[in-house]
Amino acid sequence: MSAQGFNSQSQAFLEWFNSIPGSTFSDAIELVDLRSANAGRGIIATKDIEEDSVLFTIPRTHILSKQTSALRSKLPQVFDADQAPADPENGFAVKQDRWTSLILVMLYEYLQGDASSWKPYFDVLPESFNTPMFWSDAELDELQGSATRQRIGKEEAEEMFRTRIIPIVRQNASVFPRQEAVSDDQLVALAHRMGSLIMSYAFDLDKDDDSDEEDENEDGWQVDRDDELLMGMVPMADMLNADAVFNAVINHAADSLTATATRPIKEGEEILNFYGPLANSELLRRYGYVTEAHMRHDVVEISPEVIEAAVKAELQVDDSVLEKVRAKLEERELADEGAVIEWDTGAVEDDGTLLAQDLSRDSLEELNALLEAYLKYVEKYSQDRKRPREDAAISILRRIVHGFQAKYTTSLEEDQRLLGSLGAMDRRKMAVVVRMGEKTVLQKLQSVVMGAQSDQGPVEGSKRARTSN
Numbered sequence: 001m002s003a004q005g006f007n008s009q010s011q012a013f014l015e016w017f018n019s020i021p022g023s024t025f026s027d028a029i030e031l032v033d034l035r036s037a038n039a040g041r042g043i044i045a046t047k048d049i050e051e052d053s054v055l056f057t058i059p060r061t062h063i064l065s066k067q068t069s070a071l072r073s074k075l076p077q078v079f080d081a082d083q084a085p086a087d088p089e090n091g092f093a094v095k096q097d098r099w100t101s102l103i104l105v106m107l108y109e110y111l112q113g114d115a116s117s118w119k120p121y122f123d124v125l126p127e128s129f130n131t132p133m134f135w136s137d138a139e140l141d142e143l144q145g146s147a148t149r150q151r152i153g154k155e156e157a158e159e160m161f162r163t164r165i166i167p168i169v170r171q172n173a174s175v176f177p178r179q180e181a182v183s184d185d186q187l188v189a190l191a192h193r194m195g196s197l198i199m200s201y202a203f204d205l206d207k208d209d210d211s212d213e214e215d216e217n218e219d220g221w222q223v224d225r226d227d228e229l230l231m232g233m234v235p236m237a238d239m240l241n242a243d244a245v246f247n248a249v250i251n252h253a254a255d256s257l258t259a260t261a262t263r264p265i266k267e268g269e270e271i272l273n274f275y276g277p278l279a280n281s282e283l284l285r286r287y288g289y290v291t292e293a294h295m296r297h298d299v300v301e302i303s304p305e306v307i308e309a310a311v312k313a314e315l316q317v318d319d320s321v322l323e324k325v326r327a328k329l330e331e332r333e334l335a336d337e338g339a340v341i342e343w344d345t346g347a348v349e350d351d352g353t354l355l356a357q358d359l360s361r362d363s364l365e366e367l368n369a370l371l372e373a374y375l376k377y378v379e380k381y382s383q384d385r386k387r388p389r390e391d392a393a394i395s396i397l398r399r400i401v402h403g404f405q406a407k408y409t410t411s412l413e414e415d416q417r418l419l420g421s422l423g424a425m426d427r428r429k430m431a432v433v434v435r436m437g438e439k440t441v442l443q444k445l446q447s448v449v450m451g452a453q454s455d456q457g458p459v460e461g462s463k464r465a466r467t468s469n
């Protein structure tokens with residue numbers, strides 16, 4: 001789209017936003033075109049801004065959610081469990097979760113076209129995304145050994161659209177307009193767009209007062225459910241880009257959400273929100289971009305299968321013993337997720353600046369605990385304590401590191417050279433940044449393991465890792 005067309009959409013959106021009763025938009029900020037930096041729209045300071053200044057305010061009435069959309073009153077049987085017909089054949093009996101509810105609301109508003117009061121907002125929301133969900137196999141191959149590839153979930157998403165979204169749209173032709181012109185495949189593509197928008201633009205709001213917020217577990221205790229937070233699209237708050245070093249936050253008040261400067265911002269600086277201490281792989285999966293500042297949160301995820309394979313190869317354990325060990329670990333809920341190796345040293349202050357002090361954590365704690373448990377149960381079930389546990393643990397760790405490194409087809413040095421030769425931050429370059437971050441963590445892990453091996457001491461990740469940051 002031309003710069004002129006892009007800016008006139010921004011202008012129309014801003015006028016729509018300013019027409020909302022109770023909204024505010026500071027005269028010290030501006031909505032701008034950052035496409036040349038691959039950052040879409042963003043907001044910059046047009047004047048110096050003082051700490052705690054309010055940048056903009058959006059009343060809750062104009063957060064798009066199942067609470068503000070007319071769809072809910074049109075389809076109470078879909079949104080309210082107690083009104084759902086008992087017959088599951090009609091497709092309504094499954095209660096919608098916060099994802100499917102918001103996708104339905106967004107589809108409903110989007111399909112209204114010009115008749116939707118949210119039209120100027122939809123006009124500034126993107127139609128295509130750089131999240132791995134939309135990458136080709138060749139593009140995904142560039143992620144090499146990254147666990148991100150296993151977490152994309154495209155098929156699961158499509159299954160959800162086909163079973164929980166499309167039947168509702170089709171069975172309510174009078175509610176969802178213009179759908180005759182849209183095939184099922186097109187509806188799936190539209191649901192993908194809405195799902196991706198929710199993933200990278202929606203905010204978690206307060207608890208959803210209308211949902212049955214708590215479930216009972218077997219003991220009769222009330223437990224919080226992950227899906228109880230209401231999700232909504234918050235116009236303007238979602239025009240802020242974000243980074244691991246930021247200068248603004250969104251405050252949630254009873255009637256409105258407000259963007260506030262966390263520290264003084266200079267004229268020309270971009271206003272940046274914070275999405276959380278996410279590894280670049282996760283930033284890419286959810287938001288479709290990576291940044292240098294997020295590299296400090298990079299992690300390597302070691303799956304239970306990788307750990308088990310290393311244990312088996314190192315200790316030459318029979319499958320029957322491994323099965324018993326696995327059952328024991330599952331009983332103790334240790335075997336489900338494997339271990340995450342992190343060198344998270346760059347925590348941020350509340351104002352968005354980096355903490356001066358290095359906050360190294362014991363990055364190997366989780367893996368060490370898991371290996372300790374493996375070794376204990378292997379000894380127990382094979383009735384054979386061949387060697388000291390520390391010694392065995394170090395050898396297993398070495399196997400894990402080597403096994404992992406083999407999943408990445410290029411070395412860190414090769415990637416460094418490649419990165420220097422790549423131009424704009426396209427999908428390939430983002431994949432290179434992700435895999436480089438993970439290889440850097442692996443390299444640190446390797447130096448810890450090698451160090452431990454040379455002095456045969458325990459593997460203490462934090463003490464050694466601290467020197468390398």
Ligand SMILES: C[S@@+](CC[C@H](N)C(=O)[O-])C[C@H]1O[C@@H](n2cnc3c(N)ncnc32)[C@H](O)[C@@H]1O
Nearest residue numbers: 038039040041200201238239240241242287289
């Ligand atoms: C909530 S939106 C922010 C507004 C968005 N730039 C737009 O044009 O609509 C989140 C999306 O903005 C982009 N984004 C956010 N922060 C970014 C950054 N620091 N660098 C590049 N892109 C960024 C990503 O595409 C992300 O999925």
